[in-house]
Amino acid sequence: MATEESEAVGAFERLGLTSYEAKVFIALQRLGSGTARDVARVADVPRSQVYSVAESLEERGLLEVQQSSPIRYRPVGVEEARETLRTRFENEQERAFEYVEGVREESDTEERQEDIWTVRGSDRIDDRVVDIVSGADERIVFGIRSTDQLTGEIGEILEELAAEGVEVTVISRSSAVRNRVEEFDGVATIPPADDRADDEVSGRIVIVDDDSVLLSVVGDDGGETAIWSAGSLFASVLIRLVEANTEAPME
The missing domain is CATH 3.30.870.10 (Endonuclease Chain A)
Structure with missing residues (x-):
């Protein structure tokens, strides 16, 4: 895997995708559309894993499935994917910090520590x-x-x-x-x-x-x-x- 692609995979992982999800998504962007065999040939992902990974990406709203024989996959556009991940990140961030704020409010009711x-x-x-x-x-x-x-x-x-x-x-x-x-x-x-x-x-x-x-x-x-x-x-x-x-x- 080229250095640039490896860095991109790492970036997608930090956005919440697994390594396989990132690799399949990138492979489909390169292919435009393809079967599990096509994806496995381009991406460093076993063909047996492509099906479950593609299903996960579909649930995330990052690819579409064509019910043909064999099944074909097509990724959403780059801007749509960007917006999908941004929205997901913002929602997760809001959920996380709502909890942290609640914890902090609870701690504020306790005796304050004397700290330097x-x-x-x-x-x-x-x-x-x-x-x-x-x-x-x-x-x-x-x-x-x-x-x-x-x-x-x-x-x-x-x-x-x-x-x-x-x-x-x-x-x-x-x-x-x-x-x-x-x-x-x-x-x-x-x-x-x-x-x-x-x-x-x-x-x-x-x-x-x-x-x-x-x-x-x-x-x-x-x-x-x-x-x-x-x-x-x-x-x-x-x-x-x-x-x-x-x-x-x-x-």
Whole structure:
């Protein structure tokens, strides 16, 4: 089997077909129509298996059967097959996630765990920052080292929340960061305490209201790692520790 066809078979398997189903469907697309003998000759599928596989494909709506002697098979068009598989995938996805949502709702009624989570990589940390600040009701304190840590999406959300009445403060020693933040309506910016001038390790500090916090550090290789917690006792304690050490105006 050619590499391209092998990859196509693998793709069909990920869409829910078996290997034999994928091979028979591809063979019939190549043939246009054919008997079990024709399919077995083209596809790497035993002739004895073609009949049951074709029956399964018919049930899936991917081929038609001509009741002749011998029986002949014809695949549906490519676009029809694409739509059939797309609909099937969407239905299965909906069924799966409905169940997962139900399980999650049940777990939300139980006692919440006090967890601290770890996130590695600047892109993933960007996403987590967006998620955390999006839930702000009263205040956001965002400490960053460079403009790279203030993505366009983060900046837009900070400005939108400030417009909605959330108190947003950005802390940075970088004048480039402060100059950029000054362009955001309603967002305040201040430098950190002087005793933090020799800090070359910390990356970002995000505090949202009184129950969500993210802290990151930058390694020697430039890689960023963060810990975060929300709605937990750990988060409350971390926020108090951060506020005590940054001397930032948190009130």
